[in-house]
Amino acid sequence: MRSGTMADSALVFPIFLRSIVELGERLGVETITGGAEPGKTASLWERRRPLFDHMAATADRFFIADVDGRAIGYARSTRRAGLRELTEFFVEPSVQSGGCGRRLLELALATEEGVWRCLIATPDVRAVALYLRQGLCARFPIYYFSRVPRASPADAGSSLTHPEVQFAALDASPPNLSALAEVDRAILGHTRDEDHRWLASQREGFVARRDGRVLGYGYVAEHSGPFAALDAADLPIFLAHAEARAAARGLPEFGVDVPLVNRAAFTWLLGNRYRVADFATQFMSDEPFGRFENYLVTTPSFFL
Numbered sequence: 296m297r298s299g300t301m302a303d304s305a306l307v308f309p310i311f312l313r314s315i316v317e318l319g320e321r322l323g324v325e326t327i328t329g330g331a332e333p334g335k336t337a338s339l340w341e342r343r344r345p346l347f348d349h350m351a352a353t354a355d356r357f358f359i360a361d362v363d364g365r366a367i368g369y370a371r372s373t374r375r376a377g378l379r380e381l382t383e384f385f386v387e388p389s390v391q392s393g394g395c396g397r398r399l400l401e402l403a404l405a406t407e408e409g410v411w412r413c414l415i416a417t418p419d420v421r422a423v424a425l426y427l428r429q430g431l432c433a434r435f436p437i438y439y440f441s442r443v444p445r446a447s448p449a450d451a452g453s454s455l456t457h458p459e460v461q462f463a464a465l466d467a468s469p470p471n472l473s474a475l476a477e478v479d480r481a482i483l484g485h486t487r488d489e490d491h492r493w494l495a496s497q498r499e500g501f502v503a504r505r506d507g508r509v510l511g512y513g514y515v516a517e518h519s520g521p522f523a524a525l526d527a528a529d530l531p532i533f534l535a536h537a538e539a540r541a542a543a544r545g546l547p548e549f550g551v552d553v554p555l556v557n558r559a560a561f562t563w564l565l566g567n568r569y570r571v572a573d574f575a576t577q578f579m580s581d582e583p584f585g586r587f588e589n590y591l592v593t594t595p596s597f598f599l
Contacts, residue, residue, distance in 0.1 A: 296398060299357035299369060304347040307359065307369040308340050310385050317388040318419050324573040326417075349493045350382050350597065358402045360386070360395040368395050370403035373598065376485035378584075379404065381414035382597045384422060391421065400425050413580035415596045423579075431579040437592055439572040440564040441550030444541035448534075448567060457532050465500030465512060467492040474502060474509045482523050482586045483599065490598070494521075499540060503533060511589075515540045520551055521599065522591040530589070531563035552592040554578065560591060 299307070319326035351357065355374035359366050368386035372379050381404050386396045404412055412430075415437065416423055423433075465471055467488075476486040494500060498516035502509060503524075511524035515537045522537070524530045534551070541549035550569075553560050576596055578587070592599060 296395075296402070297359055297361060299351070299354075299359045299371065301348065301351045303357075303359060303366075303369075304344070304351045305340065306366055307383075307385075308343065308347055309336055310366060310369060310387055311383060312336060312339065314385040314388060314391075315417070318417060319574070322418060322574070326574055345493075345497055346595070346597065349490075353489045353493075354382075355379060356403045356405065358399055360399055362390075368399055370396075370399035372403045374410070375487040375490070377410050378483075378485045379407065379410050379412045380598055381412070384414075396422070397425060400429060404429055406430075411580060411582045411584060413578065413584075413599070415576050415592065415598070416579050417576055418574075426579050430581045432581070434578045434580060434583065435554050435556045435587065437552050437554050437576045437578060437596060438561075439550055439552050439574070439594070440561070440569040441548050441572065442538075442567070442569045444538045444546060444549040446539055446542040448538040448542075459505055460510065460529070460532050460536075461504050462501045462536055463504065465495055465502050465514075467495040471495075471502060475512055478509065478511055478523050478525060481525055482589050484584050490593075494593075499544070501536065501540075503529065503536075513537050513591075514593075515544070515549070517546060518594045519549065520591050521593045522551065524589050527557070527559040527589045530557070530559045530591070534560065534563055550594060552576075552594045552596045554587040554590065554592065557588050557591065559588070 315326045350371060353373055354371050357371040360368040367390050370384040372381045384400055416426060472488050472491060475491050479486050494514050498514040500512065500514045502512050504510060510529050511533060513522035513533050514520060519537060522533050524533060538549045555561065
């Protein structure tokens with residue numbers, strides 16, 4: 296067992312890929328688009344590299360299990376104020392249930408006085424059993440909703456017309472980070488400037504306001520999210536705007552990861568004929584926190 300570094304992201308990515316593809320084969324679902332195709336590892340790595348580099352650069356704890364000089368598993372977590380979040384926990388399929396996963400999890404998700412712990416778990420029952428033994432409880436499932444984006448979604452199957460809501464482009468300037476921090480404190484209970492800096496560099500972000508008052512934020516790209524609204528009733532307005540932006544960008548799909556406690560979001564999405572993916576995850580934590588009826592998770596759902 297050893298500590299990981301930024302240089303190890305490319306090393307652990309194939310472990311993640313083989314593990315998540317094998318899980319999909321066991322469940323009979325596609326867990327990552329193109330993941331099972333031969334010769335796709337290099338191209339998938341290039342697409343996912345910014346995300347993996349971000350998780351490595353901002354990791355609080357990162358550990359790799361080696362056998363005879365070969366990496367066979369890894370676990371990584373972040374620390375954002377008083378929250379430790381497990382972003383990844385993957386072991387080579389051929390050696391799963393061999394004991395190294397338990398030790399990796401103990402190291403990456405270590406308990407600390409005054410620090411809550413959480414993760415977004417796949418349906419792998421062996422991993423879920425380890426999380427339960429660590430004292431985490433399942434809070435709610437998360438499902439991915441998607442459709443071909445429309446240029447005017449507010450006028451297609453919805454009566455939403457809200458010209459009083461202004462959407463401003465989001466960058467990682469101090470005023471914007473301050474506004475986002477206030478929203479995150481209200482909804483998640485912690486701030487995360489480092490994540491917003493990365494998201495703003497990779498995705499088209501927006502801050503929504505009404506009469507100059509910040510309502511929330513969102514991010515649109517090939518992979519969208521997160522979205523947060525101080526008033527859950529504003530989430531459909533955010534989603535309609537985001538879908539229109541996805542259409543304007545020429546994206547073939549617009550999708551969001553939705554906590555199924557978020558009635559405002561899933562009601563609007565289902566009413567607008569979004570498809571629900573077969574593969575679901577679930578949010579787990581050792582203490583209940585957050586207003587997830589006001590929140591949509593970052594896609595892909597490695598972290599909140």
